[in-house]
Amino acid sequence: MSGLKIEQIHKKFGTTHVLKGIDIEIEQGDFLILVGPSGCGKSTLLHMIAGLESVTSGTISIGDRDVTHLSPKDRDIAMVFQSYALYPNMTVRENISFGLSIRKVPQQEQQKTVQRVAEMLQIEPLLERKPAQLSGGQRQRVAMGRALAREPSIFLFDEPLSNLDAKLRVEMRTEIKELHHRLGTTMVYVTHDQIEAMTLGERIAIMKDGIIQQFGSPREIYDNPVNQFVAGFIGSPSMNFIPCSVISMDNGHGVEMENEAAKFVLPLGRSEPALESRVGKTVLLGIRPEKITHHRASDVGSAGIHQASCRVEIVEPTGPDTLVFVKLNGVSTVCRVDPDQAKKVGENIDLMFDMNRAVFFEAEKGTRIC
Amino acid sequence: MSTQKSQRQWGDYLQAALPKIVVAPTFITTLIFIYGFILWNAWLSFTKSRLLPKYDWAGLIQYERLFANERWWVAAQNLLIFGSLFIGICLLIGILLAILLDQRIRAEGALRTIYLYPMALSFIVTGTAWKWILNPGLGLERLMHEWGFEQFTFNWLVDSEMAIYTVVIAGVWQSSGFVMALFLAGLRGIDDSIIKAAQVDGAGLPRIYRSIIIPSLRPVFFSAIIILSHIAIKSFDLVMALTGGGPGYATDLPATFMYSFAFTRGQLGMGAASAMMMLGAVAAIVVPYLYSELRSTRRG
C-alpha cells in the first residue's frame, strides 16, 4: 500500500514559483527525508502535505486517499514543529490530550493515551508542568508526545531537532529512528542537515529551487549523485571538484593534474564511453575526501589506485582523521588521512587516489557525465 | 456519503470565510465612520451650510470666508506658537530627565511614576489645576508676594498677549513625562557594548552622550515629535478648561475654533472647512512618518 503519493505538485506565491512539479511516492511505513538548502521549498512541501498551505496544482494522497483539498484535521496526520509549538497555557498533560479532547475522545481513553505516550517517551514526571518550566530537550519530547498521542497514519517532522544542542540532537536522532522501527508508521522528515538526512532516511529527496534533484536511498545518493549539487550537498567534508582535462591512455582514460608545477596523470584504470568524446576537454572530477588517503602499501598496484606526492597547504585534525588540504589544478582539495601519517604544512605528502568511485561532471552545468 | 462530503466542504468553506466575516464589521465601520465621514465633512465644507447642513455645491466659499477670518489666523498663529514651544520644551525636559534617570538612580521607579502621572489625567483636570495656580489674584502671584517678592506680577492668564503661554506651561507639565518615558525606553534599548567600546576608546561621559547615544536616538526623536505635534494640533480640552479660548479669542486654537463655529455659532460650513485644514496639517506630518514606518517594517 502506498504511504504517501505526491503528483505534479506546484506552488506559487503570487508570481514566485516555489515548487515546480514535485513527484514523490513512498510505501507505507517508509521514512522519507526532504532535505535541501534553505529556500528550496522543502518546508512548503511539508506544510502542503499537512494541509496548512494550499496547493496551486497537483494532488497529494495519504494511504491511497486523495487529501489535496482536505483541511488538516481531516487528513489523519500529526506534526512536530521546529519551535515545538507547545501551547504555553496548558500543562504537558493537556498539551498531549488537546487533540484528543477536540476530537471528543472519552476522558478515560485520553488519560490512558497520555499515560502510554508518557511512558514511551519517559516524560511521566513532567506531565503536570507548563512548557515554560521545561528544558529544550524536554519540550522536544513533549512535542513528540503530542504527535504520538493521536496514532495518525503519517507523521510529519519539520526540522524538529534544529533547536537542540549538538549532543542532544544525536541522541534524539537515534530515538526517532527507534520510534519509527517500533511504530512502523510512515514518516516525512524535513531537515537542512545532510547528516540527519543520511542517518535517518530510508528514502531521501534532495531539493533545490523547488525541484527534486534526486530521490533515492542514502547509499545511492552518496555513491551516485546525479549532479554536482547533490554530490556537493551530501557528505562532510564535501566532495572535491577538480577541473581537469581528459586524456586517452592505453588501459582506458585518465586526467591530468598539477601540484606545485609538478604534473602527473591519474589513470582511471578503466575506459568510460562517456568520456571518449571529451578527450582533450576540461571536465570536473568529483572525488570524495576519503578516496584520497595516505600511502597504504597494501593498496599499491590495485586497479584504479594511483599514488602522487603533493605539498601540504593546511592541516585540520578532527580526531579520528586528519584533513589535509593540497592544491590540485589550482583548487583546494581535501584529503582524509590517518593522523599518524599527516605531514606538516609546507612538506610533501604521498597521497593515494582511489579513482574507482570517482565521478565526472560537465565543467559548467554540473550535470553528471559518468 | 456524498451529502456528508458536501456538508464537510460547506464547513470548510465556512471556516475559510470566518476570518473575513469576523473582521467585516470593523472594516465596514472604519470605511463609514472614518473615510465616509471625512468625505462627508469635506462635502459640507464645500456648501453654504450654516445652522443646518445643506448639500448644494458652493465651491470654495467657506475656505474663502475662513481665510478672511481674523480669528482663524489668530488660532493658526497660536497653534504655531503653542506647538513649537510645547514640542521644544517637552523634548528638552524629556531628554534631560531620561538621561539623568539613566545614571543608575536608586529611586528610579518612584521618580518615573511621579514624572509620568500627569499623563493619566484629563486635560480638563490639568487645565483646572493650572487655572487655579496661575490665578492672577490668589495664585502664584500671592505666593511670591508672601515670600517677599512684592513687585512680582503674574497675570498672563488674563493678558491676551501672554495667555497662550499659560497653555504651554500646562501642556508641558502634562506631557514632558511621557517624552521622558519614550527616551528612557530608547536609552535602554541601546546596545551596551557600543558604549563600552567608546569607553575603551577613552571617550568621557558627556562625549559619549553627545556623539553616540543621542544620535542613535534619532528614531525616538522622530516618534516623539510626531506624537507631540499630533497632540498639539488636536489640543482642545486644555484650552477649554484653562482659558476657554480667552481673553476674547486670544488663545483660540484651530480645534476650539472649529468647535465654536460648528457647534455654538451655527457656521457648519466654516467649521467643516477648518476641520479639513486640521486634517491637512496632521496629514502633512503623519503621512511621511507612516510611509517610512511601513517601508521599514516591510524591509525588516
Next chain:
Amino acid sequence: MVNQGQSSIFSRLAVYGALSLAALYFLTPLFVMLLTSLKTLEDIRSGSLVSWPEEITFEAWQMAWTSACIGVDCGGLKGYFWNSISMVVPAVVISTMIGAINGYVLTQWRFRGSDVFFALLLIGCFIPFQVVLLPMARTLGFLGLAGSIPGLILVHTVYGLAFTTLFFRNFYIAVPDELVKAARIDGAGFFTIFWRILLPISGPIIVVSVIWQFTQIWNDFLFGVVYSAGDKQPITVALNNLVNTSTGIKRYNVDMAAAIIAALPTLFVYFVAGKYFVRGLTAGSVKG
C-alpha cells in the same frame, strides 16, 4: 546604562538634586489641589497656594460630590461620575473584545487585503476627530442616539477600535505561527484556537488595552461636550462647566475637590498598573 568609573560625589549630588527638583515640579500642582480642596474659602483668600489649612475640612469635597451647581442643576458631580462609569465600562469591554479578535485575524489568519485593511485602520489612530464631528452628530441624530449615553458608547467604541486592534495585532504578531498550525492539525477551528490557545496567553495585552481605553474614554472631553447634553454628560464636561460657570462666588476649594474626583479613577489605575499604562502609551509609537 553608562557606567561612570570616576563619578564624583558632587556630580551625583547634582543629578539627584535635578531629579528631585523635577519631582517637585510635577508633584506641586497635585499638592496644591489637595491643599486647596481641604481649606475653607476664607482660608483660601487669606492664605497662599502652599499655606497649610487653618482647619482641615471636607466640606468642599462633600459639596463637589452632592450639591455643587453645574449649569442649572445643583446635584454635584455624583450623577456625572456614574454617567462616565456607565459610558466607559461598555465602551472599554466592547472595543477590547473586537480589537482582540481583529488582532487575531490580522496576524494568524491573514488574507488577501488584510494588510490594506490594517493600514486603513491604522490611519484612523491619527485623524483629528474634528473632521468626523459634524457627520457623527448627524448620524447619531438619525440613529436616535443624540445626547445619550449609548450614543457616546458607540462613538468611543468606533474610534477606539483602531487602537485596540493595533495593541492586539502587535501582541499576536509575536506568537509563532506554528502554535496555530499545531492547533489546526490537532483539529481546532477558528474560534477554538482563539479561545483556548490565544486568549489564555493574552493577559498582559488585555490589561494594556483596557487601561488605555479606560483612561482615554474617561478623560475624553471633545466627544462628551459635543454629543451629550444636560444630565447625561460625562464627568469631564461637568467639571469644565462647574469650573467655568461665571455666576455666583468662585469656590476654588470645590473646584479643586471636583477636579480630584474626576481624576481619581484614572490616577488609581495609573498607580495600580502603571507598567501597563506606559506600555499602552508607547505601544503605537515605539516599534517592537
